[in-house]
């Protein structure tokens with residue numbers, strides 16, 4: 001279980017800190033919504049380690065993550081778009097999720113398996129700039145698979161996609177979360193994404209997270 005307790009942070013110039021507390025279960029999507037400027041990205045940045053809280057804990061299965069720098073956290077981040085290197089092939093982008101020193105044969109095997117799992121068998125040779133928005137998000141998810149980190153942060157991940165693609169990628173996120181027991185935190189403005197995916201919902205209100213409907 002991911003347990004966030006009284007995680008406090010104020011941006012420069014803010015008199016009152018955000019104070020975040022919530023829990024997220026393995027294998028489930030936990031949604032965080034709230035109006036623009038309410039602090040959703042601030043929460044994700046704290047979880048990813050890009051911001052340092054003034055107090056509070058982030059515990060994953062009893063381990064406190066707060067002292068860990070971003071690269072050592074068991075956390076992956078998937079944004080709206082632009083998370084691939086456009087000049088690299090899909091396979092090279094996926095391979096960035098592998099630990100340094102993975103042998104070539106082993107890397108090729110794992111990359112192929114990850115691409116197949118996200119429904120992109122056989123497109124490994126294609127340069128990322130030639131892929132559709134939905135394919136790019138699938139490649140980013142394949143890279144996340146190889147990173148094998150148990151917390152997945154999603155910041156408006158479907159916003160740049162057309163309706164049909166968004167539903168397919170959304171379904172894939174749900175399936176991967178269940179299969180790999182990820183603690184997936186979804187930040188979304190879209191009620192239908194939250195409705196379709198989230199087992200637990202929180203709303204940011206006056207610098208606090210409150211249980212949503």
Ligand SMILES: Nc1ncnc2c1ncn2[C@@H]1O[C@H](COP(=O)(O)OP(=O)(O)OP(=O)(O)O)[C@@H](O)[C@H]1O
Pocket residue numbers: 011012013034035036037038039040041042043
């Ligand atoms: N580096 C910063 N310095 C000062 N204030 C900041 C900084 N980053 C964010 N803020 C302020 O903190 C508040 C929360 O910002 P945040 O980006 O977390 O909101 P959000 O809910 O993610 O918004 P949106 O939905 O528009 O992305 C906003 O009032 C913003 O102006």
